[in-house]
Amino acid sequence: MVYLTRKAEFSASHYYHNPDFTPEENQRIFGKCNNPNGHGHNYTLEVTVKGAVDPRSGFVVDLKQLKDIMSREVLDALDHRFLNQEVPEFLTKIPTTENLAIVIWQRLAPKLTAAKLHRVRVYETPDLFVDFYGEASEREAIEPES
Amino acid sequence: MKTGIPKTTGLKAHLTRRYMFSASHRLHRDDMSEAENRTTYGKCNNPYGHGHNYMLEVTVSGPVDDQTGMVCNLVDLDSFVRTQVLELYDHQNLNLLPEFASEVPTTENLCIAIYEIVKRGFRHAHLDKIRIEETMMNSFEYLGERGEDL
Numbered sequence: 001m002v003y004l005t006r007k008a009e010f011s012a013s014h015y016y017h018n019p020d021f022t023p024e025e026n027q028r029i030f031g032k033c034n035n036p037n038g039h040g041h042n043y044t045l046e047v048t049v050k051g052a053v054d055p056r057s058g059f060v061v062d063l064k065q066l067k068d069i070m071s072r073e074v075l076d077a078l079d080h081r082f083l084n085q086e087v088p089e090f091l092t093k094i095p096t097t098e099n100l101a102i103v104i105w106q107r108l109a110p111k112l113t114a115a116k117l118h119r120v121r122v123y124e125t126p127d128l129f130v131d132f133y134g135e136a137s138e139r140e141a142i143e144p145e146s
Numbered sequence: 147m148k149t150g151i152p153k154t155t156g157l158k159a160h161l162t163r164r165y166m167f168s169a170s171h172r173l174h175r176d177d178m179s180e181a182e183n184r185t186t187y188g189k190c191n192n193p194y195g196h197g198h199n200y201m202l203e204v205t206v207s208g209p210v211d212d213q214t215g216m217v218c219n220l221v222d223l224d225s226f227v228r229t230q231v232l233e234l235y236d237h238q239n240l241n242l243l244p245e246f247a248s249e250v251p252t253t254e255n256l257c258i259a260i261y262e263i264v265k266r267g268f269r270h271a272h273l274d275k276i277r278i279e280e281t282m283m284n285s286f287e288y289l290g291e292r293g294e295d296l
Contacts, residue, residue, distance in 0.1 A: 018151055018213055029214055031221060092152055094215030098159045102210065128220070131160040131205075 003118055004060045005048040008070055010079035013040035014095040017084075038082060043100070044123040045074065047108065051115035061115035073107040097124040101132035109134065156209030160274055161217045163204050165227055167236035170197035171251040174241075195239065200253070201279040202231070204264060206271035218270035226268050231260055253280040257288035265290065 015038045016030035026034045033039070047070060051060045077087055083095040089103045105120045123129040172195040173187035183191045190196070204227060208217045234243070240251035249255045261276040279285040 016215065020150060020213065029219065092150075093212075094151070096210075096215035098161065098210045098217055099215045101159055102157055127164040129162050130217075131162070132157070133160075135157060 001050055002053050002060045003048055003050045004063075004066075004115070005046050006063065006066050006070065008045045008047070008067075008075055009042060010045065010075050011040060011042050012078050012081050012083050013038040014083040014090075015039065016094050016096065018094060038084070041124050043078075044129075045070070045104065046119075046121040046123075047104075047117070048119040048121070049112060049115035050118040061112075065114070066112075069108065069111050073111055074104050077107070078104075097122050097128065097130045098132075101130045105132050105134060151212055156211055158207060159210050159217050160205055160207040161223075161271070163220065163223055163227070165202045165204070165232060166199060167202065167232050168197060168199050169235050169238050169240050170195045171240040171246075172196070173250050173252060175250060195241070198280050200235075200256070202227075202260065203275075203277040203279075204273070205275040205277070206268070207274050208271040222270045223268070226264070230263055230267055234263075235260075253278050253284075253286045254288075257286045261288045261290060 015035055016033040017026055017036065018029075021029065047066070049061050049066065053060055078100075081087060083090045083100075085091075087095070087103070089106075090099070093099045093103070101120045101122045104122065105117065108120070109117045117134065120132045121129055171190075172192065173190040174183050174193075175186075178186065204223065206218060206223065210217055235256075240246050240256070243251075245259045246255070249259075257276050257278050260278070261273065264276065265273045273290070275287055275289045277285060277287045
């Protein structure tokens with residue numbers, strides 16, 4: 001098994017707001033991210049796939065194909081977009097970095113056939129990133145403190 | 147009209163935040179001879195100590211809350227790390243701190259000390275890992291006693 005990671009960058013704007021919260025709750029929980037005029041980030045995306053090395057090509061995955069899938073499924077939809085209004089998933093989800101990682105996973109996983117998606121990592125800034133390893137590791141409760 | 151955020155069971159995500167602090171240390175054991183200290187710790191044994199800009203990575207995980215979209219609120223994580231870790235270590239001589247009275251302040255031991263502080267005190271998400279870059283060339287990770295990969 002070999003793991004291969006491909007990076008990409010996209011820029012997008014968003015703001016955090018839950019219509020079920022009062023304005024005070026939205027402000028308290030989301031702070032300056034609640035500014036309704038939005039703000040933006042230069043996101044860095046790392047997509048890691050895993051698989052056996054093909055004995056003829058020497059590839060885990062054809063990088064060109066991976067790049068094309070990432071462009072079509074993710075970058076075309078997210079790059080230079082206002083996430084809250086232009087990306088359907090974020091009509092009903094807060095566009096946090098956590099949810100971005102999940103949405104990107106859900107867009108990529110069904111399209112990857114040659115290699116299996118291992119991890120989606122999204123950097124919102126160089127000092128903050130989220131990893132998502134898929135629905136297999138989902139729904140685990142926070143471990144009780146020992 | 148309210149659109150409403152549907153309630154589903156949150157998927158598990160891992161969030162990593164990076165912080166920086168600067169501190170000095172000297173690698174030295176009183177129960178080793180001068181020669182053994184020099185052999186073991188090399189230039190890190192210089193009696194006057196030396197310093198690093200440490201880059202700290204804290205990784206926490208948990209189900210993403212449907213209502214906030216978060217594993218935990220970054221404000222809580224930042225404020226915990228600032229008051230409980232950075233204020234303790236930033237611009238300090240590590241050798242003079244109680245946790246290094248009987249332990250050598252290597253970055254391995256610093257990882258373990260910070261892991262214990264966060265594990266014990268931070269209640270908003272599960273602590274996965276502490277990672278510290280001592281310089282751009284070397285880094286250390288501690289995942290707790292179980293130590294399994296993420």
